[in-house]
Amino acid sequence: MATRTIVTYPAEGLERKCRPVTEFDGTLGTLLDDMYSTMIEADGVGIAAPQVGEGIRAAIVDFGEGQEPIEMINPELIHAQGAETDLEGCLSFPGVYGYVERPDYVKIRAQERDGSWYELEAEGYEARAIQHEMDHLDGILFTGKISRYVTQEELDAMLEEEAEE
Template identity: 75%
Template sequence: MTILNIVKHPNEILEKKCLTVTKFDKKLAVLLDDMHETMIANDGVGIAAPQVGVDQRVAIVDFGEGQDPIEMVNPELALFEGADTDVEGCLSFPGTFGEVERPDHIKIKAQERDGSWYELEAEGYEARAILHEMDHLDGILFTSKISKYVTQEELDAMIAEAAAAEEEESV
């Protein structure tokens, strides 16, 4: 597997609608494996093909924690409901964070690396990450949805506060 270079903004591939995948072959499998490796090496939770310079409707989300990565080829949003605002960042915008409102519950339809279709429902953080990556495939950048920018210091404070609250709950 190869760690690929992350495309940083500004770059026109990040702002164009990607091409539908029609060939489900070894090349696609290698792309998915390399994207996953690249995402992990860069401490990401998700990555989309245009972020590694590839004009294809391919994305991955991986939360670790013993879960398998979610590979999405030609994903389509089948249902969305609710709303939630939380802080997002992006591998293509290092050091940029902001509050983004997204649906809280989604259902998608996508293809596996072998071309077979599947459906997946997600809520909360998982839904947010999937939608962020799907936006990349349509050339939509999270910065166009930010309602309030957040500094690294503010983000660090939010993470520390959430960790402290979680620790308090477990006592």
Template identity: 65%
Template sequence: MAIRQVITHPNELLTTKCKEVVNFDKKLTTLLDDMYDTMIASDGIGIAAPQVGETIQVAIVDLGEGQEVIELINPVVVEISGSEIEVEGCLSFPDIYGEVERPFHVKVEAQDRDGSLYELEAEDYEARAILHEIDHLHGVLFTTKVIRYVELEELEQEEVME
């Protein structure tokens, strides 16, 4: 397990549509483990393979707080509902935050590291994180969805008020 460099904008890898994973092997396991270590070291809650230089459909979401790490391989969004606007950030856009509208609920089909197919439903913050990472796999950046950019000072004031 190793910490990899996070690719930051501008870099064409971030807007590349990723290839489907067909080999569920030791290389994939190493990538998933490295991505997790990189995400934790970067203080993130999600990371996608293109953010560490790999253009394959692999993403991780970990909200912490005793929740299980979600590994999304070849994910497909099969259902969405609701809508909410919240502030997002991204490891590939250091210190850039913006309000983004996303579905409140999502149902996803994906594979795990062994290739087994599973289905996952999520709401609120977890759904937002999953959809953000799936966007990365299609070369879609959160900055293309920003309604309004938010300054760091504004975020810090909101955190103090909560």
């Protein structure tokens, strides 16, 4: 696994709709492994192919805590419901944080690295991360959905307060 350079805004590729994955081969496997390594190195929860310069519909989310990373290739949203506003950040926008409203439940259909299809349901934080990464595949950036930006000082204070609880 190699660590790749994370593409940061205003790079043009971040706002382009990605093309579907059609070849499920070793090249795709290497890309997914590299994406995972890059995400972990950057202390991220999710990463999408355009964030490493690849314009294909592939993304990964990893919630840690003994869970396997979720690889989403050609993901499709089947159902979403509810609404929750919470804080988000993005590896392609270092130091930028803001409140974004998203559905708090999603059901998706996606492919594994071998091409087989699966369905997944997620709620809360997991649903948020999945939607954030799926947005990347459509060239949609979280900054276009932010209702209120949060400064680094505000974020530090929130994290300090959370640690005290």
